[in-house]
């Protein structure tokens with residue numbers, strides 16, 4: 574039988590643990606045309622969750638648009654991504670090659686281009702219609718057209734901007750102002766999703782920023798222990814292996830109910846187990862998990878300075894409420910000069926966080942790796 578655990582984003586209608594309250598609340602905000610900032614550390618299931626919300630809204634007749642801002646390189650890039658995803662959503666509703674051509678009357682800035690794709694017929698891309706518009710003017714036009722479209726359709730509209738904080742990488746660009754200007758007029762609900770929490774939250778909570786207090790803050794928590802335990806037992810059963818409740822709970826506790834690691838550890842435990850899953854398999858599975866994750870961890874550490882690494886390592890073994898105190902710095906040989914900057918930078922990268930007033934490494938498995946190597 575195939576391994577029932579997955580390390581990828583979970584498409585709608587696939588096995589999903591819990592999140593029923595979140596689904597209900599988020600769907601309700603979307604129907605009320607409320608804007609939401611959905612945030613959590615990396616790999617908590619934000620994208621999987623918003624895709625589920627959108628699948629439900631589509632069933633109710635909504636138009637749903639999803640754009641990922643990961644590694645955006647320019648304002649033109651943002652405009653192009655939004656236009657492409659608008660066209661893909663419309664094409665899903667009604668083929669743009671057939672009936673859906675009426676939609677094209679509203680959208681004049683980019684044209685859809687269908688290119689032959691090796692496995693799935695045609696791939697949809699977009700091209701600007703004219704070279705006269707670019708940068709912020711291009712984005713302005715695309716958003717204006719989207720607003721006109723939303724206004725002209727009686728069905729509701731829901732828009733997700735995933736990894737939204739990436740817009741701040743475009744330094745000194747008025748992109749926030751232009752987005753805000755249109756979004757506040759659109760008869761739609763926007764979800765702004767992201768995992769670099771400090772940067773994302775600053776967009777919405779700093780007084781002098783265009784998006785100041787324009788959306789509900791919605792943090793996503795780890796999975797509840799009980800639900801995760803039952804989910805793991807059920808998935809092992811689906812894969813033809815018996816895992817007791819207490820063993821499943823040990824898996825859940827080992828990774829502090831962190832959604833991605835729950836799947837990744839269970840995946841490895843499944844691989845090394847016979848018909849019955851026992852607790853020894855958890856340790857072996859965890860070693861395998863560390864071995865496969867270490868490449869990502871190494872890449873993360875490589876991008877850091879010496880004092881950032883020293884602080885990160887210190888927090889991996891010794892979380893503390895007063896990391897700027899002389900005792901803490903002396904204990905970990907941290908230099909006074911670099912520590913404040915290191916702390917700010919690590920927080921911006923969402924590698925460390927203040928949890929219940931104590932500074933710690935956000936990712937518990939990364940913390941184990943830092944402590945061991």
Ligand SMILES: Nc1ncnc2c1ncn2[C@@H]1O[C@H](COP(=O)(O)OP(=O)(O)OP(=O)(O)O)[C@@H](O)[C@H]1O
Nearest residue numbers: 580581582590615616617618619620621832833836
């Ligand atoms: N409710 C859930 N039930 C089971 N597994 C989940 C759940 N939520 C997330 N996962 C696991 O976590 C992984 C990460 O999910 P997803 O990509 O949706 O998270 P994300 O928060 O968007 O991550 P990133 O911050 O990297 O964009 C998925 O591959 C899945 O294995």
Ligand SMILES: [Mg+2]
Nearest residue numbers: 619620621735
């Ligand atoms: Mg995501």
